[in-house]
Amino acid sequence: MSNVQAGSDTHMVLFCSNYINTYKAFEPERLPWPELTDAELERMRGVPFWQEILYTEMRAITIIDAFSATVENPLIRKALDLMGKEEKRHEHLIRYLIAHYGITIADQSLEPLPADIETTFIDFGFGECVDSFIGFGFFKIARETEFLPEPLLDILDILMEEEVRHVLFIINWMAYREARHGRRAAPLRALTSLWYYGRAISSLVNVALRNARNESNGVQFSATQAGEILGETRLRHVLESCLAENARRLATYDKKLLRPLFLPRVAGALLAVLKLGSLFGTGKRELT
Ligand SMILES: [Fe+2]
Numbered sequence: 367m368s369n370v371q372a373g374s375d376t377h378m379v380l381f382c383s384n385y386i387n388t389y390k391a392f393e394p395e396r397l398p399w400p401e402l403t404d405a406e407l408e409r410m411r412g413v414p415f416w417q418e419i420l421y422t423e424m425r426a427i428t429i430i431d432a433f434s435a436t437v438e439n440p441l442i443r444k445a446l447d448l449m450g451k452e453e454k455r456h457e458h459l460i461r462y463l464i465a466h467y468g469i470t471i472a473d474q475s476l477e478p479l480p481a482d483i484e485t486t487f488i489d490f491g492f493g494e495c496v497d498s499f500i501g502f503g504f505f506k507i508a509r510e511t512e513f514l515p516e517p518l519l520d521i522l523d524i525l526m527e528e529e530v531r532h533v534l535f536i537i538n539w540m541a542y543r544e545a546r547h548g549r550r551a552a553p554l555r556a557l558t559s560l561w562y563y564g565r566a567i568s569s570l571v572n573v574a575l576r577n578a579r580n581e582s583n584g585v586q587f588s589a590t591q592a593g594e595i596l597g598e599t600r601l602r603h604v605l606e607s608c609l610a611e612n613a614r615r616l617a618t619y620d621k622k623l624l625r626p627l628f629l630p631r632v633a634g635a636l637l638a639v640l641k642l643g644s645l646f647g648t649g650k651r652e653l654t
């Protein structure tokens with residue numbers, strides 16, 4: 367980030383106003399919902415992740431609203447209230463989609479929030495970062511494989527784009543918070559982020575394991591439903607897609623804002639190892 371010190375008032379005004387000023391007004395029911403063929407409808411109805419998305423949006427609303435009520439800074443609170451409003455619109459959009467295409471979902475009630483609402487919000491925020499990074503890649507692959515009709519993916523892309531803004535806000539707010547707590551040095555902030563990324567990833571792994579044992583309670587979407595979209599797609603292509611989409615989506619926002627670094631670095635390192643492995647594998651084949 368150039369010229370703006372994390373934790374300064376300038377930084378706070380920058381990330382809040384960037385978030386607030388990039389808000390786009392729309393009403394879910396007025397979007398150009400496409401008519402689907404019987405085969406497309408069958409595919410839509412056969413996919414099990416609508417309930418999971420809905421649950422994630424509902425949980426996001428309660429966390430953001432509860433946390434916002436504890437925040438004293440009026441500009442940060444204004445941004446958080448807007449984020450809550452967007453998550454409510456996400457819920458509304460998914461409910462509309464479910465009703466419009468006659469998708470059946472099971473009822474799923476929200477668990478009560480933990481008492482420490484700030485930690486819950488931070489865990490939720492890092493969860494959004496992890497889920498969005500993976501989701502960006504899957505979304506790109508969903509377009510390539512024509513997993514859902516293009517006009518429908520265009521509508522769902524509106525949600526993805528709003529998640530990019532959520533991630534940017536959360537990353538910058540977290541750096542601001544850390545600096546205000548005296549952890550101004552980048553390595554110290556990175557250490558805290560690492561801790562929360564670890565918690566977010568382990569939460570995703572737990573959900574994936576529960577899914578594998580058919581005990582899913584529908585808490586997450588991107589990682590656990592990977593197989594539905596991926597088919598035969600290889601890990602290398604998934605990582606390349608996540609990295610490319612993450613970079614493309616973030617590129618349009620103010621360069622002075624902090625960007626999420628951890629996941630792109632991990633994915634980049636993993637990709638380098640895979641490429642090295644395939645080079646080694648090719649060399650070995652040539653030798654034999
Ligand atoms: Fe959302």
Ligand SMILES: [Fe+2]
Nearest residue numbers: 426494529532
């Ligand atoms: Fe979000």
